[in-house]
Amino acid sequence: MNLPPRPPTAINSRGHPTEFEQIIQEKSQNFVGREFVFTAINNFLHRHNQGYFTIIGAPGSGKSAIFAKYVTNNPQVIYYNAELEDKNRADEFLINICTQLINQYSLNYTSLPDNATEGSWFFSSLLQQISDELEPNQKLIIAIDGLNCIDRNSQPPGTNLFYLPRYLPDKVYFLLTRRPFLREKSGLLIETPSQSLDLADYPEQNRQDIQAYIQRYLTPLTPLPYEGRGEQDYSPPLQGEGLGERSNLESWLSNHHINEQEFCVDAEQLAVKHRLTTLSENNFMYLSQVISVIPSQPDATRTVSFANTENFYPESFESNQLPPGLEAYYQQHLHKMIPPEQGTEYRIDVLNVLIQQQKAISVDAIAQIIDTDEYEVEEVLENWLEFLQQQRIASETHYSLYHSNFRDWLGRQALKTL
Numbered sequence: 175m176n177l178p179p180r181p182p183t184a185i186n187s188r189g190h191p192t193e194f195e196q197i198i199q200e201k202s203q204n205f206v207g208r209e210f211v212f213t214a215i216n217n218f219l220h221r222h223n224q225g226y227f228t229i230i231g232a233p234g235s236g237k238s239a240i241f242a243k244y245v246t247n248n249p250q251v252i253y254y255n256a257e258l259e260d261k262n263r264a265d266e267f268l269i270n271i272c273t274q275l276i277n278q279y280s281l282n283y284t285s286l287p288d289n290a291t292e293g294s295w296f297f298s299s300l301l302q303q304i305s306d307e308l309e310p311n312q313k314l315i316i317a318i319d320g321l322n323c324i325d326r327n328s329q330p331p332g333t334n335l336f337y338l339p340r341y342l343p344d345k346v347y348f349l350l351t352r353r354p355f356l357r358e359k360s361g362l363l364i365e366t367p368s369q370s371l372d373l374a375d376y377p378e379q380n381r382q383d384i385q386a387y388i389q390r391y392l393t394p395l396t397p398l399p400y401e402g403r404g405e406q407d408y409s410p411p412l413q414g415e416g417l418g419e420r421s422n423l424e425s426w427l428s429n430h431h432i433n434e435q436e437f438c439v440d441a442e443q444l445a446v447k448h449r450l451t452t453l454s455e456n457n458f459m460y461l462s463q464v465i466s467v468i469p470s471q472p473d474a475t476r477t478v479s480f481a482n483t484e485n486f487y488p489e490s491f492e493s494n495q496l497p498p499g500l501e502a503y504y505q506q507h508l509h510k511m512i513p514p515e516q517g518t519e520y521r522i523d524v525l526n527v528l529i530q531q532q533k534a535i536s537v538d539a540i541a542q543i544i545d546t547d548e549y550e551v552e553e554v555l556e557n558w559l560e561f562l563q564q565q566r567i568a569s570e571t572h573y574s575l576y577h578s579n580f581r582d583w584l585g586r587q588a589l590k591t592l
Contacts, residue, residue, distance in 0.1 A: 190245065190253050191274065197255055201242035206390060207383030208240050214371050215244070215349065219313060224342040225367030228321075228350040232576040233507065233561065234459025235373045235380075237351040241319045244349070248315070251349075252278065256336075257320035263328040265291040267336045271316065275300045279307070294337035305343035314346045321352035322560055326361065335361040342366045353560030374563070380456040387461065388450055457577050463500040496583060504583050511558055520546060524554045529585045534565045534572035 190198060211229065218227045231237045238257070245251045252274050256262045261270070268291045276283045281303060290296040304314050324335050334340065338348065340363055354372075373380060454461040496504070512521050523544040527535065537555065541548045555562065555573055561580075565572045575581040 190249070191270065193258070194253055194255055197238075197258065198242045198246060198253065201239045202246040204390065205239060205243045206386045207379075208236065208243075210376055210379045211240055211371060211373075212244065214369075218367075218369050219315070219347060222347075222367040223344045224346050225369070226338075226342075226348045226350060226362075226364055228352060228368070228370045229373065230352060230354055230370055231373035232457070232563070233353060234457045234503070234577070236383075236458040237373070238319050239458070241317050241349070241351055245317055250278075250315070252314070252316040253319075254317070255319045256323045262320075262323045262325045264324075264336050265328065268294075268297055272297055272300055275304065279304050294334070294339055297337060298339050301339065301346050302343045305346050308345050312345060315349060316347070317349040319351050321350050321361075322355065324361070334363060338362060338364070340364055340366075354562070354564075355559055356556050359556075377456060381451065384451055384454050384456055384458070384461060387458065388465075453579075455577055455579075459503060460500065460577060460579055463497040463503075466499070467497045496579075500579075501583075504580055507561055507580065508584065508587065511561060520544070520550045521554055524551055525584065528562075528573065528575050529581055531574065534563065534567070534574040536567075536570050536572050538570075540573075 215227055218225065229237050229240060238255075241253070245253045252271065254261070254267060254271055254274075256267070260266060269286060272286055272290060275281065281300065287296055301314070308314065318336070321335060326335070329337065342348075354374075450461060450464065453464070511525065523546070524540055527540050527543050537548050537551045541551045544551075561576050563574050563576050565574070575584070
């Protein structure tokens, strides 16, 4: 296959293609916490001679921000983002990533072979060439954000996502992010050291980072040491996926007579429900979008109710309206869960059950409610794992939507008309 002519990939001063630089800058600004993730990555890199390290997390849990901060502090890392438009195809990935490797390591290629996108042969060849030339203390690290966005139809069935190599040369590592998935349908067959870190397994660390993020909006920016990770710079606070502009939260709290400490500390400890820490459910996308709509010059006459999520905003903000960014984010979820061009048999029925349930529910219980076979329910839920939470109760898996605010938003949609 002859590759169509295309302009060369532009590289910025840090080594990342300019097409990725904006997202790196946006998501790495105002970052704090996630030390447990960086520690796990570094431990893996020092423990193994090569391998795959995967960060798993629900939508909005901060995966992209973690990668953006990591590659900002480590500009030698090769970076690719499959979430960007037209970047989820295998051929585009191979052209982009091979070009990065050739440019960064000054390999002797003036252009890519015509068949460079026909499998992993050329990509693997570059990795081996670079590995052979690395110094003992050097590592080639490739970070790929958004594996769940890859278009599997862009390559033959049974091949690894993006043709990622089954075997890796020494000193070659891949860092990956993806949403929750069914293990047997991972899309990757690898025979090299691997490790996964699921953000959901660290609720206390996530809660602390959520509170640090909120606190960042109450106090002036104070740099923090990047402890335990070499000579790299590190400063707060954490930016969630899709973080908006910084709002004057401190002024807003003062005008509404809300104590800062009470606002930031866990709601259960203060017997005050529905404060931001609780409402966020450790989700940075939700938190950042809520903070972004708090007015920077609040009217002292406005009143605020924390009775529920919708009434969190000032009176001028309609109770059934979400921040625009969050509304669009949820629309994307729904479009992927129930694609307009595909049949919706059982999907809407299953989704309506999940919407109505305040607690996690089993496959058997869903099947009984909608009067269908458990297999049909299982098939639907397996396709939705990235939007679900799983909980083991009495040796049985129970399911719920990943965030209660997403569930509430779905409840206001006319699902029967989709």
